[in-house]
Amino acid sequence: xxxxxxxxxxxxxxxxxxxxxxxxxxxxxxxxxxxxxxxxxxxxxxxxxxxxxxxxxxxxxxxxxxxxxxxxxxxxxxxxxxxxxxxxxxxxxxxxxxxxxxxxxxxxxxxxxxxxxxxxxxxxxxxxxxxxxxxxxxxxxxxxxxxxxxxxxxxxxxxxxxxxxxxxxxxxxxxxxxxxxxxxxxxxxxxxxxxxxxxxxxxxxxxxxxxxxxxxxxxxxxxxxxxxxxxxxxxxxxxxxxxxxxxxxxxxxxxxxxxxxxxxxxxxxxxxxxxxxxxxxxxxxxxxxxxxxxxxxxxxxxxxxxxxxxxxxxxxxxxxxxxx
Amino acid sequence: xxxxxxxxxxxxxxxxxxxxxxxxxxxxxxxxxxxxxxxxxxxxxxxxxxxxxxxxxxxxxxxxxxxxxxxxxxxxxxxxxxxxxxxxxxxxxxxxxxxxxxxxxxxxxxxxxxxxxxxxxxxxxxxxxxxxxxxxxxxxxxxxxxxxxxxxxxxxxxxxxxxxxxxxxxxxxxxxxxxxxxxxxxxxxxxxxxxxxxxxxxxxxxxxxxxxxxxxxxxxxxxxxxxxxxxxxxxxxxxxxxxxxxxxxxxxxxxxxxxxxxxxxxxxxxxxxxxxxxxxxxxxxxxxxxxxxxxxxxxxxxxxxxxxxxxxxxxxxxxxxxxx
Numbered sequence: 001x002x003x004x005x006x007x008x009x010x011x012x013x014x015x016x017x018x019x020x021x022x023x024x025x026x027x028x029x030x031x032x033x034x035x036x037x038x039x040x041x042x043x044x045x046x047x048x049x050x051x052x053x054x055x056x057x058x059x060x061x062x063x064x065x066x067x068x069x070x071x072x073x074x075x076x077x078x079x080x081x082x083x084x085x086x087x088x089x090x091x092x093x094x095x096x097x098x099x100x101x102x103x104x105x106x107x108x109x110x111x112x113x114x115x116x117x118x119x120x121x122x123x124x125x126x127x128x129x130x131x132x133x134x135x136x137x138x139x140x141x142x143x144x145x146x147x148x149x150x151x152x153x154x155x156x157x158x159x160x161x162x163x164x165x166x167x168x169x170x171x172x173x174x175x176x177x178x179x180x181x182x183x184x185x186x187x188x189x190x191x192x193x194x195x196x197x198x199x200x201x202x203x204x205x206x207x208x209x210x211x212x213x214x215x216x217x218x219x220x221x222x223x224x225x226x227x228x229x230x231x232x233x234x235x236x237x238x239x240x241x242x243x244x245x246x247x248x249x250x251x252x253x254x255x256x257x258x259x260x261x262x263x264x265x266x267x268x269x270x271x272x273x274x275x276x277x278x279x280x281x282x283x284x285x286x287x288x289x290x291x292x293x294x295x296x297x298x299x300x301x302x303x304x305x306x307x308x309x310x311x312x313x314x315x316x317x318x319x320x321x322x323x324x
Numbered sequence: 325x326x327x328x329x330x331x332x333x334x335x336x337x338x339x340x341x342x343x344x345x346x347x348x349x350x351x352x353x354x355x356x357x358x359x360x361x362x363x364x365x366x367x368x369x370x371x372x373x374x375x376x377x378x379x380x381x382x383x384x385x386x387x388x389x390x391x392x393x394x395x396x397x398x399x400x401x402x403x404x405x406x407x408x409x410x411x412x413x414x415x416x417x418x419x420x421x422x423x424x425x426x427x428x429x430x431x432x433x434x435x436x437x438x439x440x441x442x443x444x445x446x447x448x449x450x451x452x453x454x455x456x457x458x459x460x461x462x463x464x465x466x467x468x469x470x471x472x473x474x475x476x477x478x479x480x481x482x483x484x485x486x487x488x489x490x491x492x493x494x495x496x497x498x499x500x501x502x503x504x505x506x507x508x509x510x511x512x513x514x515x516x517x518x519x520x521x522x523x524x525x526x527x528x529x530x531x532x533x534x535x536x537x538x539x540x541x542x543x544x545x546x547x548x549x550x551x552x553x554x555x556x557x558x559x560x561x562x563x564x565x566x567x568x569x570x571x572x573x574x575x576x577x578x579x580x581x582x583x584x585x586x587x588x589x590x591x592x593x594x595x596x597x598x599x600x601x602x603x604x605x606x607x608x609x610x611x612x613x614x615x616x617x618x619x620x621x622x623x624x625x626x627x628x629x630x631x632x633x634x635x636x637x638x639x640x641x642x643x644x645x646x647x648x
Binding site: 131 | 348435448473
C-alpha cells in the first residue's frame with residue numbers, strides 16, 4: 001500500500017518530469033506556467049490511491065491521473081477569465097498576465113492535453129474511462145454555468161446551491177476516485193460506491209471551504225476572511241442565513257447582498273455576526289458532518305484493508321480540517 | 325455508393341433530429357443556436373464519404389461525423405471571441421448575443437460534446453479514432469495561435485503562412501477523411517494517403533478563400549470584397565505581394581498594412597490593383613493548382629471505383645470553384 005504522501009510525491013515528480021513547453025511558445029507558455037506551479041495535486045492523488053487500494057498498478061494510472069489534474073487546471077484557467085480574477089495561488093492569473101485571448105486558447109489546448117493524458121490507458125478500458133471523463137467534464141461546465149447564473153438570480157435555494165457544488169466540485173473528486181477504480185479493474189458496484197463516496201467527500205469539502213471563508217483562521221487558511229462575502233457569493237452560509245433571518249436582520253443581510261454600493265470590512269464583520277446570531281456556523285458544521293458521515297458509511301462498505309481505510313480517513317481529516 | 329448530396333442530407337437530418345437543448349438553458353441555448361444553423365456541413369460529409377468509399381457502413385460514422393462538425397463549430401465560436409467578430413453566417417456571434425462568458429463556457433461544453441459524439445464508435449476503433457481527434461484538435465489550436473501571432477508579427481514568411489493554414493484549416497479536412505477511412509477499417513496506408521489528400525485539398529481550399537476575398541464575384545461569393553485587406557490580414561496574397569513589391573509600390577503596400585489609420589474602399593481597390601500589377605492573382609492560382617494537382621495525384625493512387633473518383637473530383641470543383 002502506498003501512502004497519500006508517497007503518491008503525492010509520485011504525481012509531483014510526473015509533473016516536474018514533463019516538458020509542457022512546445023511551439024508556438026505563446027500557446028504553451030501559459031500552460032507550462034499553470035501546470036508547473038504544483039499545489040496539492042489532490043485529484044490525481046485520489047486517482048492513484050483508488051487504483052492502488054483496489055489492487056491496481058499505479059504505474060498505469062499516472063498518465064490518466066495527470067489528465068484529471070490538467071483538466072482541473074483548465075477549468076480554473078477559464079473560470080478565472082469569467083470571474084475576472086486577478087490572482088490564483090498568489091500569482092497573476094493567465095488572462096491577467098497574457099490577456100484574454102491567450103487564456104481562452106491556452107485553456108482549450110489544455111483541455112485537449114487532458115484528453116491526451118486520460119487516453120493513455122489500456123485500450124480495453126478506454127471506452128469506460130472516456131465515458132466517465134466526458135460525463136464529468138460536461139457536468140463541471142454545467143456547474144460553472146449554474147454558479148454564474150447565481151450572480152444575477154435572486155431566488156437561489158439551498159437545493160440549487162447543493163446541485164451547483166455537486167456539479168462544479170464534487171463530481172470531479174468522485175470521478176478521480178472512480179477512474180482509479182476502473183484502472184484497477186474494480187467491479188462496477190465498487191466503482192459506483194467509491195464515486196458516491198467521492199460525491200459526499202466533495203460536498204463536505206466545498207461546504208468546509210464556504211465555512212472557512214467566514215470562520216477560518218486567516219493565518220492557517222492562507223486566505224483573507226470574508227472573501228465570499230465581499231464578492232457577493234451566494235454560498236451555503238448566506239443562503240441559510242437568508243432562509244432564517246427575520247425583521248431587521250433580514251433587511252440588513254439583504255441590503256448587504258443586493259446593494260453593491262456597500263462593501264468593506266464592516267460589512268464582512270457584521271455579516272459574520274449575523275451568521276453567528278442565526279447559528280449558521282453550527283448549521284454548516286452539521287451539514288458538513290452529515291456528508292462526512294455518509295462518506296464514512298460508504299467507505300465501510302468498500303473492500304479495503306484496515307490500514308487503507310485509516311489512510312483514507314486521515315486524508316479526509318486533512319481535506320476537511322484545513323483550519324486546524 | 326452514396327452521392328455527396330445524399331450524404332449531406334443524411335448529416336443535416338442527423339442534426340435536425342438531435343435536441344441540443346438541456347438544462348441549464350443559459351449553457352445550451354448558444355450551443356443549439358450554433359448547431360441548428362446548418363451550413364454546408366462539409367467536414368462531416370467528408371467523414372461519411374470516406375467511410376462509404378472505403379466500403380464502411382455509414383450508419384456507424386454518423387455520430388463521429390457529427391463530433392467533427394461540433395468541434396469545427398466550437399473552434400469558430402471561440403475564434404469569434406478572439407477576433408471580436410460580430411457576425412457569423414449573417415447572424416450575431418454567440419459572444420455578441422450572450423456575452424463573452426457564455427461564449428467561453430458554451431464553447432467548452434461543445435468541445436466536450438464533440439468528444440462525446442466522436443467516442444460513439446466501435447470500442448476496438450476508439451483508441452485510433454481518439455488519437456487522431458486529439459492530434460487534430462491540438463494542431464487546430466496551434467494554427468489559431470500562429471494566426472493570432474501574425475497580427476503583431478512583422479516578419480511573417482510565406483512558409484509561416486503555409487504552416488498556419490495547414491494547422492488551422494487543412495488538418496481538420498484531412499482528419500475528417502481519415503476518420504471515415506478508419507471507421508471503414510481501411511488499411512493504414514490508405515488512411516494516411518487520404519489524410520495527405522485532405523491536406524492538399526485543405527490548402528487549396530484556404531488559398532482559394534484568400535483569392536476570392538480579393539478577386540471573387542461578391543454577388544456569388546456572398547461576402548464583401550476586400551474583407552481580409554480591411555482587416556489587415558496577412559494572407560498569401562499580401563505576403564506574396566510584399567515579397568515582390570519594390571520602390572513606391574512597396575512603400576504604398578507597407579503603408580496600407582502597417583498604418584492602421586488608413587482604411588476604406590480606396591485602400592481596398594488600390595491594394596487589389598497592386599496585387600494585379602504584381603501578378604499575385606496568377607501566382608495564387610498557380611499555387612492553388614499546385615495543391616489541386618497533388619491532391620488529384622494522391623486520389624489516383626487510392627483504391628476507389630471510377631464513379632467514386634468522379635464524385636470526389638466533382639466535390640473538389642465545388643470546393644475550389646465557388647466564384648463560378
